[in-house]
Amino acid sequence: MDTTQNQRDWTSHPPLIAPGYKSTIFRGPSQNLITVPELMKPSSGPIFGLESVAPLDHDLTKNGIKNGEPLGERIVVSGRVLNQHGQPLKNTLIEVWQANAAGRYVHKRDQHDAPLDPNFFGAGRCVTNEEGIFKFYTIKPGAYPWGNHPNAWRPNHIHFSVFGPNIGTRLVTQMYFPGDPLLDYDPIYLAVPEKARERLISTFDLSLTEEGFALGYQFDIVLRGHHSTPFENE
C-alpha cells in the first residue's frame, strides 16, 4: 500500500494564533507542533459512518420539517472530495451544519435576535460516491453578528466536517458564497493565507441548478495525503 502522506500545508491553512480573531490568542497553542517523521504518520484509520447515514440526512430542506416548508432560498451544494493528486475519494463522510436563512442557529447558545425556523434544523450528512461526488440540499444560510469586534458579522457559510482515509486527512472547514461583501471583513476567513482563500468560496453553477427548485453551488474539497491505490480495496 502506498502510504505516502503529505504534510499539513501550513501555507494553505490558517495559523493557530491569528490576532484578528481574538479567541485564538488564548486558545491556540503557542509552542511549535512536534513534527512526526514520514514513516510514523498514521496511515490507516476507520471507514466511518457509512451505515449511519439516514435517507433524509442529505436534505436539510426536509429533515427538519414540522408543519411546513423551511423559509429561505433553496440551494443544492455539490462537489468532489479529492486528494492532492486529483484522485476522487469515495465513501468519504461529510457532516454539515449551518444557520437558517435569518442567520440563526438551532444551537441553544445562539442568542442572536433573529427568528428560529420551526421547519429548519440545519444539520445533515452525506457520503461521497464512487467518483468522490457529494450532494446535499439546503437553505442558503444568513449572515449573523458576533462579538469579535465592533459591528462584526460572519459572512454566509456552511460548516463542513470531513473524514478521509486516516486521521491525518481529517478536516473541519467552512464553505462561503461568491461575491459576499462580508468576506473582506471576516477575520476567520482572512486568517487563511491569501493564495488559498478562494478555495473556500463555492462557485455558482447553472448546470447544478435545478429548474424551478434550487440554485446550484459547487464546492470541491481537497484533502491532503495520498489515498491507497484503488485496486487494493477490490
Added chain:
Amino acid sequence: MNKLGQTPSQTVGPYFAYGLTPEQYKFDHKSLATPVLLDANKNTQDLIILRGKVYDLHGEAVDDAMIEIWQVDQKGEFQTKPHQGFFSIGRMGTGTIEGNWFEFTTCIPAAEKPGQAPTIHMIVFMRGLLSHVYTRVYFEDFKEFNQEDPYLKLVSEERKTTLIAKKVQDSPVTIYEFNLHMQGEKETVFFDY
C-alpha cells in the same frame, strides 16, 4: 502533475453541537459517534473512564470544545461497525457536564505496532482554534512501554508529562484524567501529522 492545493481549515465554531454531537446535547438527530466507545453491557472488565478538561491561557476550562478520540481495540484493530461492543471513534463536547469535562467510556487500546505504547489519539476542535490539533494520550501505568515509545521519544523530557493520563481512581471503575492546556507553562504537546 501539479498537486492540488489543500482545502484550508476553518474553526468548528461555537455551534457544532447539533451537527456533530447532537445526542449528547439533546437534539433530535442521531449522533454518529458518542462518548461511549466500549459497551458496558458487553464488557465491564476492561472498562475505563478517560476524562479531562480543556484549559485556555487564563486557566479557564473551555465549555465549547469538541474532543474527538480515535483508538484501536484491545486486539489492535479499528472497529466502526455499530453494536459490536466497541467503536473506535468517540466524540464529546465540553458543554454538558458541570465543570466543563469531557468524559469517555472506553478501554486501554493495544499498542498499534510493536515497540509502541498503548495510546489514544485525540483531536481538539473549538471556537478560537482555526485548525484542529492532534495529541496522544498515554497511560501512567505503562511506564516501560512509554519509555520506548517512538512518538514520546520525539518530545523533550519536561513536556512528556503533558501526554500521560493519570490514574485518579482504581475502583469501582478505573478513571484516568488527561487535561489539555492550550497555552501556558503546562502547554500540552501537539503533533503535526
